Amino acid sequence: xxxAVEQEYTTTGLNHxxxxxxxxxxxxxxxxxxxxxxxxxxxxxxxxxPYPNDIIDVPVTTISTFVLLMSSFAMVQALAAxxxxxxxxxxxxxxxxxxxxxxxxxxxxxxxxxxxxxxxTLGGNLFGASFFTLTGFHGAHVTLGIIWLLALAILGMKGRxxxxxxxxxxxxxxxxxxxxxxxIVIFTLLYLIAGFDVGPxxxxxx
Amino acid sequence: xTTVDHKRIAILYGVTAFIFLLIxxxxxxxxxxxxxxxDNDLIGAGRFNEMFTMHATTMVFMVIMPLGVSFFNFVIPLxxxxxxxxxxxxxxxxxxxxxxxxxxxxxxxxxxxVPDAGWFSYANLTEKPFSPNRGLDFWSISLLVMxxxxxxxxxxxxxxxxxxxAPGMTFMRMPVFVWMTLITSILxxxxxxxxxxxxxxxxxxxxxxxxxxxxxxxxxxILWQHLFWIFGHPxxxxxxxxxxxxxxxxxPTFSRKPLFGYPFVVFSGIVIxxxxxxxxxxxxxxxxxxxxxxxxxxxxxxxIAVPTGVKIFNWIGTLWKGAIEFTTPMLFALGFVALFIIGxxxxxxxxxxxxxxxxxxxxxxxxxxxxxLFGGSMFGIFAGAYYWFPKITGRMMDETxxxxxxxxxxxxxxxxxxxxxxxxxxxxxxxxxTYSAELGWENxxxxxxFGYIVLFVGILVFIYNIxxxxxxxxxxxxxxxxxxxxxxxxxxxxxYNFAEIPQIQGxxxxxxxxxxxxxxxxxxxxxxxxxxxxxxxxxxxxxxPIFTAVGVTLIxxxxxxxxxxxxxxxxxxxxxxxxxxxxxxxxxxxxH
Ligand SMILES: [Cu+2]
Numbered sequence: 006x007x008x009a010v011e012q013e014y015t016t017t018g019l020n021h022x023x024x025x026x027x028x029x030x031x032x033x034x035x036x037x038x039x040x041x042x043x044x045x046x047x048x049x050x051x052x053x054x055p056y057p058n059d060i061i062d063v064p065v066t067t068i069s070t071f072v073l074l075m076s077s078f079a080m081v082q083a084l085a086a087x088x089x090x091x092x093x094x095x096x097x098x099x100x101x102x103x104x105x106x107x108x109x110x111x112x113x114x115x116x117x118x119x120x121x122x123x124x125x126t127l128g129g130n131l132f133g134a135s136f137f138t139l140t141g142f143h144g145a146h147v148t149l150g151i152i153w154l155l156a157l158a159i160l161g162m163k164g165r166x167x168x169x170x171x172x173x174x175x176x177x178x179x180x181x182x183x184x185x186x187x188x189i190v191i192f193t194l195l196y197l198i199a200g201f202d203v204g205p206x207x208x209x210x211x
Numbered sequence: 212x213t214t215v216d217h218k219r220i221a222i223l224y225g226v227t228a229f230i231f232l233l234i235x236x237x238x239x240x241x242x243x244x245x246x247x248x249x250d251n252d253l254i255g256a257g258r259f260n261e262m263f264t265m266h267a268t269t270m271v272f273m274v275i276m277p278l279g280v281s282f283f284n285f286v287i288p289l290x291x292x293x294x295x296x297x298x299x300x301x302x303x304x305x306x307x308x309x310x311x312x313x314x315x316x317x318x319x320x321x322x323x324x325v326p327d328a329g330w331f332s333y334a335n336l337t338e339k340p341f342s343p344n345r346g347l348d349f350w351s352i353s354l355l356v357m358x359x360x361x362x363x364x365x366x367x368x369x370x371x372x373x374x375x376x377a378p379g380m381t382f383m384r385m386p387v388f389v390w391m392t393l394i395t396s397i398l399x400x401x402x403x404x405x406x407x408x409x410x411x412x413x414x415x416x417x418x419x420x421x422x423x424x425x426x427x428x429x430x431x432x433i434l435w436q437h438l439f440w441i442f443g444h445p446x447x448x449x450x451x452x453x454x455x456x457x458x459x460x461x462x463p464t465f466s467r468k469p470l471f472g473y474p475f476v477v478f479s480g481i482v483i484x485x486x487x488x489x490x491x492x493x494x495x496x497x498x499x500x501x502x503x504x505x506x507x508x509x510x511x512x513x514x515i516a517v518p519t520g521v522k523i524f525n526w527i528g529t530l531w532k533g534a535i536e537f538t539t540p541m542l543f544a545l546g547f548v549a550l551f552i553i554g555x556x557x558x559x560x561x562x563x564x565x566x567x568x569x570x571x572x573x574x575x576x577x578x579x580x581x582x583x584l585f586g587g588s589m590f591g592i593f594a595g596a597y598y599w600f601p602k603i604t605g606r607m608m609d610e611t612x613x614x615x616x617x618x619x620x621x622x623x624x625x626x627x628x629x630x631x632x633x634x635x636x637x638x639x640x641x642x643x644x645t646y647s648a649e650l651g652w653e654n655x656x657x658x659x660x661f662g663y664i665v666l667f668v669g670i671l672v673f674i675y676n677i678x679x680x681x682x683x684x685x686x687x688x689x690x691x692x693x694x695x696x697x698x699x700x701x702x703x704x705x706x707y708n709f710a711e712i713p714q715i716q717g718x719x720x721x722x723x724x725x726x727x728x729x730x731x732x733x734x735x736x737x738x739x740x741x742x743x744x745x746x747x748x749x750x751x752x753x754x755x756p757i758f759t760a761v762g763v764t765l766i767x768x769x770x771x772x773x774x775x776x777x778x779x780x781x782x783x784x785x786x787x788x789x790x791x792x793x794x795x796x797x798x799x800x801x802x803h
Pocket of ligand 1: 443444447490493
């Protein structure tokens with residue numbers, strides 16, 4: 006989809022691909038909502054440890070969250086550079102976004118490994134199962150985003166990204182920001198709110 | 212294999228789904244033969260479980276849904292004045308993934324490890340200790356694969372309908388079928404992710420050691436029920452709204468007057484689409500969610516009957532004082548209305564939670580769902596098939612055989628499913644593979660099984676009628692004198708659909724055009740003239756959709772065999788996406 010597409014007539018004036026992306030993100034919202042719901046339903050329901058308070062490291066994840074937020078900033082810059090037909094800046098900002106995303110994934114890999122060593126596994130308890138499933142699928146989304154960004158950067162080097170094809174960058178940006186926002190929700194719920202839960206039943210009546 | 216033309220994809224969907232209809236129908240036949248007499252031992256309990264599971268799964272996901280999509284594909288671009296869908300290659304991808312996913316599901320028969328936990332596969336029966344073979348892995352993974360196809364297809368139709376309407380076709384001028392397609396697609400896009408998460412968790416439980424639905428480890432089987440029915444109830448509307456749309460096209464055509472209360476039909480559809488999210492727990496009244504939850508869901512469920520009732524009154528209002536022509540599509544549409552009323556009423560009777568306690572898991576429920584899904588959905592689909600057949604092929608199906616076809620199916624359907632109401636009220640549980648003679652259920656079961664044979668003959672007559680139509684006379688482009696835009700072009704429509712994108716003059720556009728021409732003394736007898744196809748810029752055929760679909764399916768297939776295969780599938784899918792992105796959507800040409 007990376008070639009120049011002439012702007013064709015649409016009933017609403019909205020580009021087909023942009024509309025497609027918005028509706029897709031709506032669909033993806035429900036996907037994450039269901040995973041998050043699973044996590045919240047099982048909050049405090051694990052029969053054996055480790056429990057969140059034993060292993061969740063809020064300060065470290067705050068750093069990786071900050072990195073991911075910065076990547077959204079880089080993404081905005083990449084789109085601005087594309088619209089300004091500044092090829093070099095476009096490529097650099099795209100690569101910067103991808104790099105920041107990769108650092109986030111690096112943090113996640115380290116985190117997963119640490120958790121595993123501390124006894125949290127998919128099969129160990131419900132906390133592990135719902136935690137790894139939710140953050141794992143989020144990580145997979147970020148990884149896909151990184152591949153997309155790199156593909157755009159390569160196209161940029163071939164000179165195929167410019168203000169006429171800025172939509173290619175914009176769509177990737179929409180996706181990227183969405184994945185970021187989902188992370189903010191996950192960070193708030195899993196780390197800031199539920200990250201200090203101790204023992205099996207943490208919520209009254211839950 | 213490489214086509215991206217929405218009309219050919221429609222036929223691919225239609226033929227494929229019809230083959231699955233026969234497979235699912237034969238499974239139903241085995242069930243009916245087993246139950247035809249008391250203490251029967253034609254098949255054992257295990258086989259019986261496989262039969263009802265695969266019958267329902269097939270009919271819901273591989274017959275009614277894709278048949279709906281087949282109509283979306285054929286009709287939507289024509290009805291809104293577009294040359295194709297918004298993303299023709301994505302459309303082809305949806306079809307191939309659907310087909311491969313369905314084949315993957317049926318591979319379970321080849322290895323004789325067939326899903327057997329019912330179409331809603333309640334946890335924790337579905338967990339490894341209780342369902343040790345791979346049947347349920349086939350079930351969940353194939354559904355995940357087909358889910359990709361459904362969502363991709365729905366995204367495509369949402370964009371197509373919102374963005375590709377011909378000038379003048381405002382939202383409130385859209386044919387009701389287009390409206391229902393839009394609502395269905397939105398429901399699909401929002402409901403499928405929920406079941407996707409449920410299926411992923413089930414797959415993780417069965418293969419990766421998690422305990423999402425295992426009570427012994429703190430897991431909650433009820434969560435599965437919630438996830439399933441939050442998807443499952445909107446799914447019911449995904450199955451019924453498209454046929455409602457079809458019927459809303461056919462009733463006005465053969466009553467020779469516009470749809471009565473068009474805005475009410477549209478808005479009641481929207482209301483159903485929204486309220487459909489707030490009723491799911493009516494499937495779970497006997498779970499013990501408590502009196503408050505049961506009361507709330509009783510009320511919401513009874514309320515959702517109101518917009519449905521509004522539609523029924525509008526259909527009847529359309530017929531009122533109309534010059535009714537009893538053609539075959541009209542008969543099926545009227546059959547739809549009649550049978551759907553029966554199914555709707557029995558539905559309201561188990562909306563009331565105390566009454567549902569008596570009906571839960573009995574044949575009364577089986578009767579209800581077949582009145583809405585066969586009497587409703589399938590009758591709407593048959594109506595649509597007879598209605599649009601001359602547009603699709605340029606030939607007419609035989610009307611006399613069509614009427615025989617209708618009456619056989621109508622009588623067969625009632626003989627099969629009406630007695631089930633009584634069986635249920637007499638206490639016969641669903642999903643039992645046999646029963647003892649002293650329970651007194653044998654006679655009604657006999658009638659139901661005999662009805663099945665009548666129904667089956669009816670389906671054979673339908674096939675015969677289609678085959679026979681190959682040699683029938685060609686008909687004009689507008690044999691029904693219909694109001695829809697699709698009737699203004701040649702039958703079968705040329706690849707580019709419209710030589711000139713039409714200017715829409717109102718609801719029932721083509722009636723308006725014909726009336727004006729009549730008044731001007733130059734009645735329309737010919738379709739829009741054909742032009743040289745090379746003068747119109749159309750999407751080129753592409754190998755990438757089928758290539759990518761193979762990759763996506765292999766990812767799922769790998770989960771069922773060797774993970775290495777999943778990896779290969781991932782690589783193929785990735786290559787497909789790259790190839791796809793680098794291929795121009797249409798051959799370059801000057802601007803049109
Ligand atoms: Cu329901």
